[in-house]
Amino acid sequence: MREHDTMAGEDRFREWMQDTPARLDVGRTGTRPLTREMLKLRLDHAEAVDAVYGVVKEETLAEFDLFTVETRYRDKEHYLLVPDSGRVLTEASEKELGERCIHRPQVQIVVSDGLSAKAIDDNLADVLPALRDSLAANGLQEGTPFFVKGGRVGVMDDIGRVLAPEVLVLLIGERPGLVTASSMSAYMCYRPAPGRKDSDRMVISNIHASGTPPIEAGAHIGTLLRKMVEQQASGVKLIV
Template identity: 35%
Template structure:
């Protein structure tokens, strides 16, 4: 008796594996109305995420509740339009912020945390404190203390290099909103840089991205970040020379995490 060959995967099977828009079909020469409406809604959510307000006061309060000494600084991008049109301004602290950090530097620090708005303030508002709540105990287990936390408005990733250098941090970890996509408008990214200084390029950093409700959960992300911090400090490097060998586990969605608060989407 011949064994029946398995049927090839269908478009429906593919849709179950990805949030990407595949096999939407046609209505005449156009998209079906439902697909078009969903696309328009997701595009509006992405635009709203870019222009969302950055809740500095709530983040400062949340960092304080986690026991972290925190400062609020700004880049040289004074307005959101400047930030979007002039990425270079988002990589430099304004003079007042430089003076503020220099006055409180107080010697070398092992680790500094920067929470920046990036291209999705909505992502940072929603996820930064929850992620840090999972990360801090894992760092404590390795006797790694966060020397200082900074909330940075108008921030690009490289702003962390200047902040870390002023604070004398051996490593800086930047939590920042990622460019919104049509399947995730509130995705948080984390960038780690050993021996931060102005002028570093991206091959010197490690990045963990896609932290959001339908992506990487807080506990899984915190586990990987803690491993990268521990190994980066021990080996005195980050970037292409440091591969994530923390081990793979099935990520849990943020919604399923017991440490996640019930928050509505921004």
């Protein structure tokens, strides 16, 4: 390979490094990673573990007046080992939703820790106000928002069974990785109910400061919800 081709290839590689948070060209000392890279890896891993086992701050929920209900997750270890436990509400929580929430709302907003409490703490303050502004701009009415502790995506269907919303959006913490531990997803479904498939849902993922901007995501969610209401569909059936 000619020298200028080699240099051009190196320049392109450096550009790629600027465009991705992936670990590229981290360097070695013999067969071992550089000390600074090893320490950074351990730090990122520790942050991911903390995100999974963390708890959403009370002040985060209080800021938006979100009351808390729970799934049958029992504890974090059970939640991780038995995913179905996070898809069904407890009987007490089902009763509380029935007493405190608007039934058959046009738009039901639900927040859940999922696999990253940090995602909620870091992003909710930007996503939720933007989403509410977008709902108003799109002429949509919000129901009674609340927080689900120990939730999985499938809890949308159980909530749909209880409250029967026209559309539901679940803001939930994503599984953390070694790039970020604060990524949020927004799952949406038209008339969620038991038996819904993954193909009936749609999602905006990677919502965080270095991914999909939280304010932009909130605005876009409102637009998608309007289309879902207009077309009476979601997931692969929605024409976007």
